[in-house]
Amino acid sequence: MGLWDVEQVLGLASDAASAKAGQGLARGEKWSAAGASERAVWGLCKGSGKQPYQTIVELSGPAYKCSCPSRKFPCKHALGIMLRSAKGELENAEEPDWAQTWLDQRADRAERADRPERKPGEVADPVAAQERAARRADRVSAGLAELAGWLDDQVRQGLGGFDQRAYGELSRLAARMVDAQAPGVAGAVRRAAGVVGRGHGWPGELLEELSLIHLVVAAHARLKDLPPSLADTVQTRIGWPTETARVLVEGEKVKDDWLMLGRVIEPDDRLTVRRVWLRGATTGRIGLILTFAAAGRPLDPLPARPGEYVPGALSFYPGALPMRALLTQSDPRTPAPRPAGLTVRRALASYVESLAADPWNERWPLVLQDVRPARHGDGWALVDEAGDGLEILPGWDPLKLLAVSAGDPITVAAEWNRAGLRPMTCWRDDRPVLL
Incomplete structure (x- = not known):
């Protein structure tokens, strides 16, 4: 079976080294259980380990799969089996189980892709x-x-x-x-x-x-x-997911100019999480936009810079304390004045009110007005005019906050949890500073 000629196969190689290595593997003694069908060519190629590499190439793509550790597509083993096919060295045979499974999965994905798109929130098979x-x-x-x-x-x-x-x-x-x-x-x-x-x-x-x-x-x-x-x-809280399409269709929608209070990014070895906190200019509602990315991958662009308004509608996820939401932006972002804030005592009271609705609430955005950074034991705190203070998270660097304040009262938007306060943005005048 010769679907390709040799030049076409070599033209698929990612570089000259892969082409040369593929030619070196286009010899029958390297292969066992090689064959071809209407859908694919395949074979077992002897490598350096005990188990041979399972190599298969789907003809329609071509698409490649090989159990070798190479990151090149196609790998040298796929090029080798394709070159053998180009030379007419493969006989028609029944697809082995490992090849058939992969081919069936690809066919199933292609069939699903060709189906008409479902409406948002619609379930393909409700039963x-x-x-x-x-x-x-x-x-x-x-x-x-x-x-x-x-x-x-x-x-x-x-x-x-x-x-x-x-x-x-x-x-x-x-x-x-x-x-x-x-x-x-x-x-x-x-x-x-x-x-x-x-x-x-x-x-x-x-x-x-x-x-x-x-x-x-x-x-x-x-x-x-x-x-x-x-x-x-x-x-x-248990971990049942809520489909975003269903939130967009059925979730509570609130239109406003949403002030971006700040953002927190938490990377780890597997996943990067970003929390963006918003507050409605008219409604005063709190919104939380969560964004996730695999480790090493970039996050989606921010909807605005801290201290700017984002006109649009938030579609809220269901819950006793609806905060997490999806943003549908309606107009370009615009500058916003310094936000009104609360004293430390009133800000903590707002957090207590949130716990009354959702006792598992871990985080809450606070906007503190007329506070100064001050030493607190081995760490730092934000202290208001009445002398009440909130401790900043241990290890958080206060230098930028101290530079903006220079001893004067400032406005600070921060994320609060039981471990302490994480400042996000501060204002000495109407110009926001990202912390």
């Missing part, structure tokens, strides 16, 4: 989707029941000596929650593991984390009795 949801619900319930039993055991035993067995037990529980398809609870268990042994007050911090986990487990047990908005919040 199958309902069955999958029911199976997941059973797994979640079983996993949370096991977690509830473990929490009850800790109450009976107490936390004495827990630091010695914490890592093993909490790691096992987190893995069990992943298996139970409750990733939100798995993350909460890992956070609890992170406080063990951290400073003298770790038992109190651990008890707080375990209490929040117990609360979500108990809420799940009576999910049907909860108000719909609170039930949505509980399911989100």
Whole structure:
């Protein structure tokens, strides 16, 4: 079978070295179980390891798959089997299982791509989707029941000596929650593991984390009795996803000029997360836009710079404290004046109000007015005119904040959580400074 000629095959090589290596592999003694069908050519090529490389080329693309570690497409093994095909050295044969599986998967993806697009939020197979949801619900319930039993055991035993067995037990529980398809609870268990042994007050911090986990487990047990908005919040904390298309269609929509208070970027080895905090100029509503990117990949562009208005509509995800939203921008961004802020006491009161709606709320944006950076033990705090202060996260560099303030009161937009305050943007006049 000779679908290509030799020149065409060599023209597919990514560089001269690949072409030369492919020619070196176009010899029959290197190959076993080689063959061809109407869809593909394939073969097993002897390499440096014990197992030969499985190489297959789909004819319609061509598209390539090889079990070798090369990052070149096509790799030298794919070029070799194509050159053998070009020379007419491959006989028609039945596709082996490993080749057939890959070819069928590609055909299935192509068929789905050719289907008419569904409307936003529309489910392709509602019955199958309902069955999958029911199976997941059973797994979640079983996993949370096991977690509830473990929490009850800790109450009976107490936390004495827990630091010695914490890592093993909490790691096992987190893995069990992943298996139970409750990733939100798995993350909460890992956070609890992170406080063990951290400073003298770790038992109190651990008890707080375990209490929040117990609360979500108990809420799940009576999910049907909860108000719909609170039930949505509980399911989100457990880790049930909400389709963005459904949010755009069914979510609460609020139009306003949205002031970008600031952004926080948290990278790790696997995923980079960016939080963008918005506040409505007219409504005063808080909005949170979450953006994710694989490690090393760029994030989407920001909708505006901190201190600018973004005219548009926010479509809010469901929940008792709707904050996360999707932005549909209607007009170009515009400059905004320095925002009005609150005293430390009133700002903390707004955070307490958020906890009354969603006791698992981890973060809350605060705009503090007329505050100054000041030393606080080994760290720093923002202190208002009344002498009330909020501690800045340990390790956060205050130099830019000190330079802008120069001892004078400033306005600061920051993200607050139980660990402390993370400043995002500050204003000494109407000009914002990103921190």
